[in-house]
Amino acid sequence: xxxxxxxxxxxxxxxxxxxxxxxxxxxxxxxxxxxxxxxxxxxxxxxxxxxxxxxxxxxxxxxxxxxxxxxxxxxxxxxxxxxxxxxxxxxxxxxxxxxxxxxxxxxxxxxxxxxxxxxxxxxxxxxxxxxxxxxxxxxxxxxxxxxxxxxxxxxxxxxxxxxxxxxxxxxxxxxxxxxxxxxxxxxxxxxxxxxxxxxxxxxxxxxxxxxxxxxxxxxxxxxxxxxxxxxxxxxxxxxxxxxxxxxxxxxxxxxxxxxxxxxxxxxxxxxxxxxxxxxxxxxxxxxxxxxxxxxxxxxxxxxxxxxxxxxxxxxxxxxxxxxxxxxxxxxxxxxxxxxxxxxxxxxxxxxxxxxxxxxxxxxxxxxxxxxxxxxxxxxxxxxxxxxxxxxxxxxxxxxxxxxxxxxxxxxxxxxxxxxxxxxxxxxxxxxxxxxxxxxxxxxxxxxxxxxxxxxxxxxxxxxxxxxxxxxxxxxxxxxx
Ligand code: ADP
Ligand code: GLC
Numbered sequence: 102x103x104x105x106x107x108x109x110x111x112x113x114x115x116x117x118x119x120x121x122x123x124x125x126x127x128x129x130x131x132x133x134x135x136x137x138x139x140x141x142x143x144x145x146x147x148x149x150x151x152x153x154x155x156x157x158x159x160x161x162x163x164x165x166x167x168x169x170x171x172x173x174x175x176x177x178x179x180x181x182x183x184x185x186x187x188x189x190x191x192x193x194x195x196x197x198x199x200x201x202x203x204x205x206x207x208x209x210x211x212x213x214x215x216x217x218x219x220x221x222x223x224x225x226x227x228x229x230x231x232x233x234x235x236x237x238x239x240x241x242x243x244x245x246x247x248x249x250x251x252x253x254x255x256x257x258x259x260x261x262x263x264x265x266x267x268x269x270x271x272x273x274x275x276x277x278x279x280x281x282x283x284x285x286x287x288x289x290x291x292x293x294x295x296x297x298x299x300x301x302x303x304x305x306x307x308x309x310x311x312x313x314x315x316x317x318x319x320x321x322x323x324x325x326x327x328x329x330x331x332x333x334x335x336x337x338x339x340x341x342x343x344x345x346x347x348x349x350x351x352x353x354x355x356x357x358x359x360x361x362x363x364x365x366x367x368x369x370x371x372x373x374x375x376x377x378x379x380x381x382x383x384x385x386x387x388x389x390x391x392x393x394x395x396x397x398x399x400x401x402x403x404x405x406x407x408x409x410x411x412x413x414x415x416x417x418x419x420x421x422x423x424x425x426x427x428x429x430x431x432x433x434x435x436x437x438x439x440x441x442x443x444x445x446x447x448x449x450x451x452x453x454x455x456x457x458x459x460x461x462x463x464x465x466x467x468x469x470x471x472x473x474x475x476x477x478x479x480x481x482x483x484x485x486x487x488x489x490x491x492x493x494x495x496x497x498x499x500x501x502x503x504x505x506x507x508x509x510x511x512x513x514x515x516x517x518x519x520x521x522x523x524x525x526x527x528x529x530x531x532x533x534x535x536x537x538x539x540x541x542x543x544x545x546x547x548x549x550x551x552x553x554x555x556x557x558x559x560x561x562x563x564x565x566x567x568x569x570x571x572x573x574x575x576x577x578x579x580x581x
Pocket of ligand 1: 117118120122401402431432433460461464483484485
């Protein structure tokens with residue numbers, strides 16, 4: 102198949118969270134299955150190496166309304182795999198700044214432009230995909246365009262697929278986007294794109310894509326309910342027959358404890374000795390008391406409401422005061438929560454280490470050096486860090502939601518089966534309970550090592566995920 106992905110993030114060039122990891126690994130694995138893949142994405146100011154990139158189209162006139170002087174862009178490219186290329190849409194007015202999601206006056210046009218540019222690039226090059234796979238809200242109006250304005254173009258026969266990586270972010274923006282994208286005004290009604298007086302990008306995608314994918318089976322069920330639907334549950338419900346839940350995976354090029362270059366020492370399930378060196382290295386880096394007996398709990402996360410870390414910051418002092426664990430966190434986000442974690446470090450010197458910011462190398466060392474990894478998410482469409490943790494023998498402590506529920510098996514002390522600690526409720530008491538369970542497991546070294554090995558043996562394969570995506574594409578092709 103010829104498959105075009107349209108995405109605002111692709112690692113290693115641009116990544117705000119797991120979306121970047123997911124699109125990159127999926128594209129590579131689809132190529133490995135023999136498909137021809139293109140990934141269209143903006144060329145942000147922060148993308149390294151633009152001078153070395155090839156040029157696919159030097160000047161592409163994109164069919165958008167608005168200021169004609171702003172309608173042209175360049176398309177550059179980089180090979181991701183032998184049959185997969187990334188097309189970077191270069192337009193400095195829209196994407197020249199470093200941020201992926203800045204707050205700007207022209208957010209709607211900026212979100213819509215690169216997708217429309219990708220379609221025009223296909224038309225200009227005569228490269229007509231079988232499947233156009235859109236990711237998250239910025240690309241939500243692409244299936245709408247293909248179903249209306251572009252229906253009779255050579256692209257009108259493409260099957261469209263929309264992946265929902267996170268239903269909370271929908272792109273509720275001004276209706277001026279309709280003339281900008283040359284979409285018909287009749288779409289501005291509640292059964293279509295209208296929502297609270299604006300245009301809802303993601304709603305458009307959910308209504309118009311031939312097939313919808315979410316990133317875990319449990320999240321595919323959750324988004325049908327008011328608690329997880331963020332107001333779009335009824336729109337999703339109407340498309341339930343066309344909805345697939347497909348889990349992400351672990352990219353072994355990036356996350357392999359036996360080869361990871363960021364680690365003090367490599368290790369494997371057969372030989373965990375190197376993991377101890379990674380723990381000592383991490384304790385040193387965070388200036389923690391170097392106590393190999395103390396259980397070390399880690400977090401790497403955006404500090405947002407979704408992630409439930411406000412619950413963690415309330416649950417932890419009880420354990421820290423009693424000297425029962427050490428804690429490290431890498432992340433950034435809500436400033437009040439950053440403040441709370443900084444205060445925790447001040448209150449427990451030598452036991453808590455906090456790094457506010459983004460640091461890829463450190464994220465690998467945390468995954469390798471910790472005993473436990475905490476994810477008390479209120480909702481989690483898939484979640485990648487719990488899978489990276491398991492691959493590194495670091496037991497995840499997670500709330501039973503979305504992809505966390507689908508990937509972590511609660512330790513059962515009767516059967517001696519399990520890969521982590523799973524709790525049910527998003528409240529402080531439940532997080533405390535889960536930490537107690539983790540400490541009890543840690544206090545039984547034979548059980549703890551057994552759980553580590555079971556976790557490391559789990560296979561979260563991107564190949565399997567790519568195959569499931571192909572099955573979904575085939576259904577989309579039948580339905581177009
Ligand atoms: P989400 O996409 O909702 O943030 P995921 O678990 O899917 O959650 O993916 C988060 C990704 O971003 C992981 O690869 C994680 O390691 C990475 N990440 C998050 N915060 C940081 C940070 N501060 N520094 C380095 N990597 C980070
Ligand atoms: C979103 C979700 C996260 C998921 C990621 C990749 O950012 O919040 O759970 O793992 O997308 O699909």
